[in-house]
Amino acid sequence: MSIFDYNGGGIVAMKGKNCIAIGADRRLGQQMKTVSTNFKKIFRMQDNILLGLGGLATDIETFSAEMEYKLNLYNLRENRKLKPTAFVSLVSSTLYEHRWGPYFVSPIVVGLQDGTPVISTYDSIGCTTDTENFAVAGTAGELLYGLCETYYREDIPAEELVEIIGQILLAGCDRDALAGWGGVVYLLTTDNLHIRELKTKQT
């Protein structure tokens, strides 16, 4: 059993027209046992930057805290907000700092840089992929890919994007025993952040 499969999870992010959405399930398990049904996997780093994490739950919590720590120090030192592209690089270099004792996480960074959507995904040691359309992570990742390919098109309007991500998340996680038990979708537009909780059969 891989250490990435111990706690379980499914995260999906997708670009839209001047907006971006990221959704995650809410399950926290210990292999087959479900321990919590409202475990947080998406973190608001800044008004225009979200960080979603799949993988080992303890590392999800610690890594998101370390990124928040670095972001806060940046704000104090630089007296300005982080640009999404800078945050993308910061995640990568932080992961590589732990090259020989890595965080077992699969991060997805999602942001709006001057209104333009940004999505990046990484392996556990910082190899960055700036994707053009969507990204997935977690034990349900591969299952989510198929649905993303089917439903993605360019310039999806915001209201539709929330719906699409919600449906993809639910259908994908339904097929994965280790992911599901509720879902949450974050929609980021230039004006605001809209959070929607998904009702599943067992929420």
Next chain:
Amino acid sequence: MADFALTIFTSKGTLQQIENASQAVNKGETALGIKTKSCVVLAVEKKISSVLVDESSFHKVQAISSNSGAVYSGLGPDFRVLMQQARKHAQTYALSYREPILISNLVRETAQIVQEYTQSGGVRPFGISTLIAGFDDDGPHLYQIDPSGAYYEWKATAIGKNMKNAKIFLEKRYKHDLELEDAIHTALLTLKENFEGQMSSKNIELGIIDKSRVFRLLTPSEINDYLTGLES
């Protein structure tokens, strides 16, 4: 190697070593900087001791990163050491963020290093004042760092032998909205005020940075063109 601090307070509350370092700076060749709305110019005297010296082989004005540069008055070797540390800091930042460092950040960290040398075992303070010019998201910047580690942001300033006269001259001539050409012109006039002998591309250096955010030295032929312009 001494484990103890060489710079200690006198009973009057002064740090003699830092004052002595400032003396070394004030004996050094004049350097100046001018920051306008759109650019920053650094200029310095570069008196060569003998005609046999290859003046193109070393530079008193140097880039720290692509978007910043510096000049000094005082001990040349001390400047080299500080430059190396400043450059490393700028690159370390760029490695993490893939973005050029903010000049205020760069100066603060470099000044921190200068201060540490006034409060560490076995070392003496840096015998230089340095002027750092740069251009970042907050626009053009001109900073000075003193041997004590204190730093200041300036619109225009001078350090070294003729700093007093040069600053008086700059106070009269400085205008915030000077274009690059005029800023260079003003810098050269200020240097000329107290220059012994004839100014040429072999005994001065100029560095500039504008909206392109690329710091560069003026070539000898460019300096010659500006000097000819000065005559007329």
